Amino acid sequence: MVTSEHTLMEICGGQTHTIMRYSLQELLPEEITLIHGPGCPVCVTPAENIDAAITLAADPRVILVSFGDMLRVPGSRDDLLSAKARGGDVRMVYSPMDALEIARKNPHKETIFFGVGFETTAPAVALTIRQAHMRAIVNFSVLVSHVRVPPAMEFLLSSSTSRVEGFLAAGHVCTVMGTGEYLPIAEKYRVPIVVTGFEPVDILMGIRESIRMLEEERHGVVNAYSRAVRPEGNPAAKQLLGEVFEVVDCRWRGIGWIPLGGFMLTEAYRDFDAMIRFGLHTEQSDENIVCLAGEILTGRMIPTECPAFSVRCTPEKPLGAPMVSPEGACAAYFRYGRHR
Amino acid sequence: MNDSGEFAPQCPIPRSEYEHVVLAHGGGGRLTRQLVEKMILPRLGNEFLDRDHDGAVLPPQEGEMAMTTDSFVVDPIFFPGGDIGDLALNGTVNDLVSCGAEPMYISLSLILEEGLAMEDLWKIILSIERASSTAGVMVVTGDTKVVERGKGDRIFINTTGIGSVVPGLRISPRHCTPGDVVLINGSIGDHGIAILSARDGLGLEAGVKSDTLALNRMMSVVFRHRKEIHVLRDPTRGGVAGTLNEICLASGTGILLDENELPVKDGVRGACELLGLDPLYVANEGKMLVILPEAHAEEVLSIMRDHEEGMESRIIGRVTEDHPGMVRMHTAIGTTRIIDMISGEQLPRIC
Numbered sequence: 001m002v003t004s005e006h007t008l009m010e011i012c013g014g015q016t017h018t019i020m021r022y023s024l025q026e027l028l029p030e031e032i033t034l035i036h037g038p039g040c041p042v043c044v045t046p047a048e049n050i051d052a053a054i055t056l057a058a059d060p061r062v063i064l065v066s067f068g069d070m071l072r073v074p075g076s077r078d079d080l081l082s083a084k085a086r087g088g089d090v091r092m093v094y095s096p097m098d099a100l101e102i103a104r105k106n107p108h109k110e111t112i113f114f115g116v117g118f119e120t121t122a123p124a125v126a127l128t129i130r131q132a133h134m135r136a137i138v139n140f141s142v143l144v145s146h147v148r149v150p151p152a153m154e155f156l157l158s159s160s161t162s163r164v165e166g167f168l169a170a171g172h173v174c175t176v177m178g179t180g181e182y183l184p185i186a187e188k189y190r191v192p193i194v195v196t197g198f199e200p201v202d203i204l205m206g207i208r209e210s211i212r213m214l215e216e217e218r219h220g221v222v223n224a225y226s227r228a229v230r231p232e233g234n235p236a237a238k239q240l241l242g243e244v245f246e247v248v249d250c251r252w253r254g255i256g257w258i259p260l261g262g263f264m265l266t267e268a269y270r271d272f273d274a275m276i277r278f279g280l281h282t283e284q285s286d287e288n289i290v291c292l293a294g295e296i297l298t299g300r301m302i303p304t305e306c307p308a309f310s311v312r313c314t315p316e317k318p319l320g321a322p323m324v325s326p327e328g329a330c331a332a333y334f335r336y337g338r339h340r
Numbered sequence: 341m342n343d344s345g346e347f348a349p350q351c352p353i354p355r356s357e358y359e360h361v362v363l364a365h366g367g368g369g370r371l372t373r374q375l376v377e378k379m380i381l382p383r384l385g386n387e388f389l390d391r392d393h394d395g396a397v398l399p400p401q402e403g404e405m406a407m408t409t410d411s412f413v414v415d416p417i418f419f420p421g422g423d424i425g426d427l428a429l430n431g432t433v434n435d436l437v438s439c440g441a442e443p444m445y446i447s448l449s450l451i452l453e454e455g456l457a458m459e460d461l462w463k464i465i466l467s468i469e470r471a472s473s474t475a476g477v478m479v480v481t482g483d484t485k486v487v488e489r490g491k492g493d494r495i496f497i498n499t500t501g502i503g504s505v506v507p508g509l510r511i512s513p514r515h516c517t518p519g520d521v522v523l524i525n526g527s528i529g530d531h532g533i534a535i536l537s538a539r540d541g542l543g544l545e546a547g548v549k550s551d552t553l554a555l556n557r558m559m560s561v562v563f564r565h566r567k568e569i570h571v572l573r574d575p576t577r578g579g580v581a582g583t584l585n586e587i588c589l590a591s592g593t594g595i596l597l598d599e600n601e602l603p604v605k606d607g608v609r610g611a612c613e614l615l616g617l618d619p620l621y622v623a624n625e626g627k628m629l630v631i632l633p634e635a636h637a638e639e640v641l642s643i644m645r646d647h648e649e650g651m652e653s654r655i656i657g658r659v660t661e662d663h664p665g666m667v668r669m670h671t672a673i674g675t676t677r678i679i680d681m682i683s684g685e686q687l688p689r690i691c
Contacts, residue, residue: 023675094615200673326616336677 005031006214007163008207009156009299011149012170013040013327014198020336022200032211035163035299036332038152039170041117041145042069042325043297044252048282049145050075053114056143056278057088063106065099066114068092073324076285080114096121096128103132103140112274115142120172122146122263123237126244129265129272141274146245146263147252149173150181155258156298157189164299166210168196168203171225176241178233182221190219197225244269251284253321254294291320296329303333310334353462354378361456366486375484379462383469388445388480396480398445404505406441408432412497417460419538421530421549424497425467427625432501433475433554434574437628440511440563441503443475443556448482448499453492464495475554477501508567515570516591520659521637523630525558525644526551526652528580529608532622537611548607553626558647562630562640569640571631574624578682581620583629584657584667585681597657597669597679621682631659 010016016036019025025034038044054075057064064080071081071092084090089109093099096113103111115125125142132140149170156162169182174195182193192213196206206224213219223229243266250262265273275282287293290308295301303309303322313319315334322328356378364371381389388396410432417424429446436443448468452461472479534550555574562569571591575583580602584595604612604619612619626649632640637655644650657669667679 021677022671022673023677026675027673200671335680 001208001215002029002031002211003215005033006165006211007033007035008166008168008210009035009037009164010168010196010203010206011037011039011153012173012198013043013325013329013332014172015039015168015170015196015203016329017327017332018198018200018203020332023336024200024203027204028207032207034207035302036296036329037156037167037299038252038255038297039118039149040297040322040325040327040329041121041147042073043293043321043328044147044255045070045073045116045145045321046251046253046282047075047285047287049143050079051077051285052275052280052282053080053112053143054078054083054088055280056112056274057083057090058086059278061110063089063091063102063109063111064114065091065093065102065111067094067116069325069327070114070116072318073321074288074318076287096125097131100128100132100137100140103137107139110139110141110277113140113142114145116145118147118149118170118173119177119241120170120175122245123176123234123240126240129244129269130240132272133269141272141277142265143274144264147250147258147261148247148263150185151258151261152252152255153182153193154185155255155261157185157191159298161300164191166192166214167194168206168210169193169221171195171197171202171229174223174225174229174233176234176237178238179221179223179229179231180233186220192219193221195221195223195225195229197228252297254287254297256294288319293320293322296322303330304337306330350463350466351383353459354382356458359458361452361454361458361461361486363454363486363488366452366484372484379458379465380482383465384448384472384479386478386480388478389482393481396445396447398480398502401504403507406436406439406503406505407500408435408439409500410435410498412499413493414535415493416535416538417464417494419550420534422552423464423467424495425464426471426550426552428497428499429468429471429475429477430552430554431576431625432499433477433556434625434628436501436503437556437559438511438572438574439503439505440509440569440572441505442560443477443501443503443554445480445502446472446477446499447501448479449497450482450484451492451496451498452484452486453494454486454489456494461495471554475556506563506567509563509569511569511572513571513573513587513590516587516593516631516659517570517633518593518659518661519634520570520631521634521655522584522595522597522657522659523632523637523641523644523653524580524603524656525555525628525630525650526626527603527605527608528575528624528627529604529612529619529622531625532579532617533608533611535623536615548605548611551624551626553649555626555628555649558644558650559628561647562643565643566632566636566640568636569630569632571629573629575627575629576623576625579619579621579623580629580656581618581667581679582682584679587631588665588667592664594660594663594665595657595667596660596662597667599669599672601654601656603652603654620679634658
């Protein structure tokens with residue numbers, strides 16, 4: 001089927017992981033290159049947000065609650081796990097609703113949830129905030145750090161150095177948001193965007209469909225994950241998102257400002273913003289200059305090309321987020337692809 | 341009802357004026373004596389323990405002796421499939437089996453937190469009694485300490501085990517040889533998932549029970565028939581992946597696993613997928629990795645399968661000269677990937 005070279009990008013960290021874990025590149029012809037996108041919300045959380053979380057965690061009145069994968073990501077100095085070791089009340093949950101439970105059980109402290117994740121996670125956080133509002137739980141707030149995928153794709157495509165000819169779109173984001181947001185992007189940049197799942201066969205199908213479209217010089221959006229994704233997405237989740245969050249420009253760590261790339265709380269719910277409640281302001285912090293996360297996240301470099309990879313930067317002593325997060329490209333390469 | 345919901349008749353706790361452990365129980369005085377005499381000796385007593393010494397004087401043995409030590413800090417102390425008492429006894433027995441020894445004597449050191457319910461201590465002692473009887477080992481000496489509330493975590497247990505090495509066995513990770521095969525006696529990841537599902541806040545209904553079990557009865561029969569076993573190891577913390585990596589590094593060989601042969605229970609697979617865990621890295625407490633020349637594999641498998649604890653025994657991989665020091669795996673879809681040493685703590689306080 002393949003008559004010329006093609007470069008595809010998969011957006012989601014979970015897909016990167018599957019590709020590496022099953023060595024899918026082994027099964028592909030040489031002409032196809034897979035590059036990894038910034039689909040790791042943990043990796044793109046600005047260092048200053050992590051610093052803010054650490055500052056809040058150090059406050060004896062605060063219980064800082066987070067997903068597990070954020071705990072070891074370094075901010076500009078250290079990470080939440082170190083804050084915990086220094087005596088901060090830092091707790092891990094699997095669901096934001098658990099954070100609300102913690103708030104309920106600890107009325108004399110402020111429970112702050114570190115809200116990180118794409119549109120897949122944001123509805124659960126929105127639900128939690130709405131519940132807090134309805135149940136008048138006043139000692140609960142959220143450090144908002146949610147981001148959106150389509151603006152990041154636009155940003156990557158609009159770069160003059162972009163090598164990306166087609167995308168495997170993140171299947172679970174589309175389960176929530178549907179496929180509509182990708183149509184204008186596919187049209188404007190004339191690229192195939194194939195909504196793809198996470199099992200090895202799903203990814204191979206997504207690749208095959210993208211290559212077929214490229215070979216036939218077609219562009220547009222195709223849903224190759226129809227068992228989980230409908231074009232309209234999940235209307236209830238979208239409605240909830242729209243009620244609690246609004247779209248805003250924001251910084252993606254390692255990449256820079258992405259217009260409309262993130263979420264903030266709508267006015268009705270802004271009371272729940274932890275930064276406002278605690279009067280914190282973030283300033284862009286200096287990044288470790290050795291860490292080349294930005295190049296990795298935008299697909300300009302693969303982890304093994306980074307001079308620090310597995311030498312100075314390892315999962316035990318990470319220099320940057322992509323080595324810490326299980327969805328980070330550097331972590332995936334370290335675990336599965338280091339010795340190739 | 342025990343913690344897995346099965347009805348298991350239990351001996352009622354001896355009457356005492358104390359419903360909870362107090363500091364004086366560790367003081368070495370009257371209360372310590374009462375605790376030992378009422379709760380421990382009646383269940384664990386034997387010719388050595390009853391002698392009331394500070395230590396046990398053991399009869400002379402022929403041949404080499406193996407000794408192991410272990411501490412148990414599992415949280416929670418009761419979980420589906422067992423409790424910290426089971427873990428302590430079975431874990432120590434299995435460590436001795438990994439040395440190619442017949443386990444014989446165990447020491448039992450308890451560190452109790454002030455406020456521990458006597459009912460809980462009693463259940464744990466009963467578990468230790470049951471486990472030691474099943475394994476055919478004796479608790480010959482022990483110690484009890486109590487720490488203030490907040491300075492412990494209900495109960496910690498430390499053990500030492502002594503066993504007699506089976507003559508003719510030369511077990512060592514360095515003996516892992518290209519051409520050998522890797523056997524395991526059953527499904528992986530059960531214990532770690534059982535612990536996780538018993539921890540607060542997870543709401544997992546995986547129905548998975550810990551596989552904690554003493555393997556000496558089964559392995560004793562194996563040892564009688566086959567001495568050409570090269571490596572034995574129980575894959576506890578770090579799971580099968582961690583253990584095999586250690587063996588590869590020690591022996592300078594490579595190991596190639598077959599993903600299609602890895603036995604994983606559905607409940608474990610589902611829980612792992614949900615939590616982003618890999619069963620290969622999840623702790624086991626009733627499993628033994630056996631590495632031996634391929635020529636003897638069928639015979640050993642047949643012996644293992646004759647025992648309940650080995651009914652699902654199978655070959656999961658082979659030892660190779662390729663990729664020395666590294667574990668790789670043929671994946672279910674036909675590609676090959678590396679099974680690396682995990683860094684950091686996947687699941688704290690698992691055993």
